[in-house]
Amino acid sequence: MDGNQRETIHKIEKLLVERGLRARTIGSTDFPNVSPMKAVEQLMRQCSGAVILGFPQTVIHQGISKPNTQQEKNITDKQLPTPWNQIEASMAFMIGIPLLIIRQQGIEGGIFDIGTTGHYIHTFNLDNYDWIREPSFLQPFNEWYREVLVNNN
Incomplete structure (x- = not known):
């Protein structure tokens, strides 16, 4: 995770604290003694809402999507988020807690595709440091x- 991504997380955590909420993240605030998937489920059930942050975790400079099919296509400089974003968002959706989905510009797929959950997908540019204070967010x-x-009530 780079400095801009850490700064974005810090801004969101600060916004949550300003509203009397606390961010909980496995490996940062919570260190369970169960498998990662079970840990996510247990933590999610203790939460009143979920914020899903889509940052690039993998970059594919040259590749092929859906090889050897009629939908095969070349891809260039595609950014992928962590697969855990999909797991966490799906669990939150299934247990019915409110979802706030935020993605860095260029991230797409699954939960980050418009229309997937019926929620607005917030897209930001890390070069714009004020996006978190804009009315559109x-x-x-x-x-x-x-x-x-x-x-929560």
Whole structure:
């Protein structure tokens, strides 16, 4: 994880704290003694909402999507998030807690595809340090926050 990504996480955590919420992350705030998948499930069931952050974890400079099929196509400089984003978002969706989905510009696939969950997908550019304070992010964030409060009662 690079410095800009850490700074983005810090900004989101700060925004959560300002609203009286606390971010919980396996490997940072929670260190369970079970398998990773079980740990995610256990932690998710203790949460009132989920924030899914899509950062590039893998970059494919040259590759082929769906090889040896009629949908085969060349791909260039594709950025992929961690597979755990898909797992965490799916678990949150299945247990019915509010989802806030945020992706870095260029991230797509699965949970980051528009229309997958019916939720807005927030896309940001790490070069714009103020995106987290813009109305285009804060209004949907506040709607998610209200859902979290309702879910918490």
